[in-house]
Amino acid sequence: MRSRKTARAVQEADQRGEIDREAEDFIRLHHAENPAAGPVRPRLREVLAEIAQTGTYTHTPDELTFGARVAWRNSGRCIGRLYWRSLRVRDRRHVDTADGVADECVEHLRAATNGGRIRPTITVLAPERPGEPAPRIWNGQLIRYAGYVLPEGGVAGDPAHTELTEWARRLGWRGEGTRFDVLPLIIEVKGGLTLHEVPPEVILEVPLRHPRHAWFADLGLKWHAVPAISNMSLEIGGVTYPCAPFNGWYMGSEIGARNLADLDRYNQLPVVAERMGLDTSHDRTLWRDQALVELNIAVLHSFAEDGVTMTDHHTEAGRFMAHLEREERNGRICPADWSWIVPPLSGATTPVFHRYYDDVRLTPAFNHRPTA
Template sequence: MRRLQQEAEAFIHQMYREKGKPEAAGGRIREIAKEIQATGTYTHTYEELSYGAKLAWRNSNKCIGRLFWENLHVIDARHIHSAEKAAEAAREHLRFAAGDGKIRPTVTVFPQRNLDGEDPLFFHNHQLIRYAGYETGRGDPHSLETTHLAESLGWKGRGGDFDLLPLLIQEGEDIHMFPLDQKQDVQEIDIVHPEEEKFKELGLKWYTVPAISDMEMNIGGITYGAAPFNGWYMGTEIAARNFADSFRYDRLKETAEILDMNTSKISTLWKDRALVELNRAVLYSFQEAGAGIVDHHTASEQFRLFCGKENQLGRKVTGDWTWLIPPVSPASVHIFHEAYDNTVNTPNFFYRNNTSE
């Protein structure tokens, strides 16, 4: 309780200081102290929740997209206590975030962790939208466990490469399952290449809204175990990791072959060439479809602006170099040549310890 009070105070002070009204902190801190004394915990005002979530993003050391931290849409879903309503809110989140292509960075915040350390609700999904993975090798191997869980609850996938997993929401002792509506909740982009017609035979597609749902958000000592958040994609996440990693869709070889590259020996750099073409195709396909996406060069420049702005305000940017560098041509962006302090400040997002994946 002493700890909670301290963390609350630090957050409230920071918020009012940054909002230019430091004198207002005292009153609110006393209010929180009373509430903690009476109930063992406290409740954020919407203003606190909203600003806290933005700070949690701003403090996300691994995130290259933080220039836009002030534009986060914070949806308050703390009144929701059933898995069914949570599924509705999650689907609304997806539709709102998708905009009409102009993706909106959004977080939906469900009830806070209770005094027993339990989350009234939480998601077993890694992301709200994710493709199933099967023992056959089809689909996304990263989803194997979640797919098993869904199957154990009666879900039947079509055994394909891009089967949408249902939402898997824990409410108390039970896990509830809700399908996404592929038309209404999910926008998917067929991946084609700007020049190579044959590329489309790879049959690749991906969804537009990456909404991480298995992290918890910590604000002023309060933990939100269900707070799915999304930005828009950086192209490399799809093309250089999801499609390329040998333990994911593993499509470098096929890509090289369909593009007639010489794969007879590795030193022809067919892997590197295929990787770049995959990345070009993803960026091109999203852009043609009017779906929000950013390339890693532009994202790096935006991150440079973010650092500049923060420094100008006298704030030190923290960062995790190993995640901030893009997995394609990392030395071509300035981040590679900088050093970052990886101190983890709160508010922030953390991995949930009891997630299914």
Template sequence: MTPILDEARAFIEQCYQELNKSESDMMLRLQQIEDELKTEGTYTHTREELVHGAKMAWRNSNRCIGRLFWNSLNVFDARDASTEDEVFGALERHLDYASNNGRIRPTITIFRPSQRHQPDIRIWNHQLIRYAGYVEDGQYIGDPHSIAFTKKCEGFGWKGQGTHFDVLPFVVQIGDGPPQWKEIDLNLRLEVSLRHPEFDWFQDLGLKWYGVPIISDMELKIGGISYKAAPFNGWYMETEIGARNLADENRYNLLPKVASCMGLDMSRMATLWKDKALIELNIAVLHSFKEDGVSIVDHHTAAQQFRLFEENEKSADRDVTGDWTWLIPPVSPATTHIFHKEYDNTWNTTNYFYQDRPY
């Protein structure tokens, strides 16, 4: 058997078993796939296989703490999109549907797979909504993580306002054609202004963050078939924003500012000023999202949900894989059961994988 047939067989056997399909249905489907591979060198997933495969890939995602909800993933089949405008339209539909006025819906949009005689569709954005980053007189404005991509966008003719929170455009490339960009409609940009339940001055910092984290630069693999454009989202865990995006020194680096506004003693590390500022920053994120009715989960609840996921998988006689370094939350990890466990970091082949940037 070829490697792709090996992966296809393993996927179909598991998929059809989980969908309670008959042995005869499975054997017939495997024969169809084998015949298709002989003539075409690839095979096409049915919609049912695509939907369940995307869900399985989420369930197999070693670095995701939110896998309890894998079976609730909403799948948009956009394999018929063939032009940049059609791709832009599908991305806008995804944003609108996933945002859902704040009641975030886990969603994936899957574009056509890599195949001979058809150019790949690639989304240049790391996330569909992301803030621009600039360097001016040696000072960072906005998100330093986005500097390289921002420069590419500016080279295409896009121009931001030069603020800390300029939303970058969609950038899509089909095959070797020139990348196309499109400004994201203001009505699709679900954003939350950050404030604190106790510190009135916090709102004066002018901070905000977008509501839906839609990863758009990873490769989805299902049964040996590669989908290089398959943006997907769940909802935020507050530490992703409050302990990483806004707090990391190589990102917005806001801990010194918050600590200063709190009047903390920053003369030495032993005062734990960073820890105090970090907690309040996370409190502000949770408070603001919840007050605005935008879905978010705190890291303690997320860890409890992951424990339930582990129990469910054990009941289903499936092994749980995991990357411990990613599963532990960046705030108070020792207060969760995850910190005290070991996980098998084997990557199942139906999964989401990192891929080289298209630029």
């Protein structure tokens, strides 16, 4: 028994030592980049004393805002970081109930959608505390389309979300069975799961059409406007916020070259190619490439026609290079994962293709949680 207690005490001491180090690194970073925060030593003493007493500490609103923005700045898989300072931080750390989380997700979508002028936004909900697990959202994004496995084989809807759809159905949800049914939020609080419908009035969707091909509208394709990621933890100075949905705006190729084009997603390239009358008998005709370009033109055209914020991969690649140069001028490492930074369409025609990057992990950060 004594050895078990000793081992537990050593483990707890190691954890306190780790959070002490992470907290100190973050507080020093915050004060170094924000001189108006004042002397760093008094704040460090306050933070370390709180950790010694409770096992964790509470960020000030300014620290939370800075930490969330720097987590975006450090996101090596995101090409759209030029505007990291513009991230709007909604501090909702007092919210720890399922209904409260659902309500804040709805308000997040309302605020971020902004009538189509998408605003980069994060909503930070209750943090993890010793012995007090925080809420979490099972959905990968606040808006996800259901995927129904058909008895005869295949999937109606988005094949990426068949498992989440099955969980929602086990919990009592019944969708309409269309290709674009919006899934309810599955929220976990203290081990219990609850379903929460996303009200239609906060879901902005764009029906897709093409500037030259009138038949494209007959395909019945659409996509939602706000890519609000909800299954990543925000890590700031040793404090974890498992429930912190955040969004920027879409780059067109995310929808046109991945969500609608991938074989294991909506797989629309054969459909588009057939309507275009392309020769699909062999790969050398490059029919996939032609269909892919037209699909992406339709996405960009439709969002622009509806006044919904979206960027194209050429513009965003140029913005990323500007961000990279700015970070280097400021003496900071700009982490980047080449395989994510290079767009999935015409990558070699963009400036981000032709160089290597520092693929390192910096904190604060957004981290993937284990699959629920």
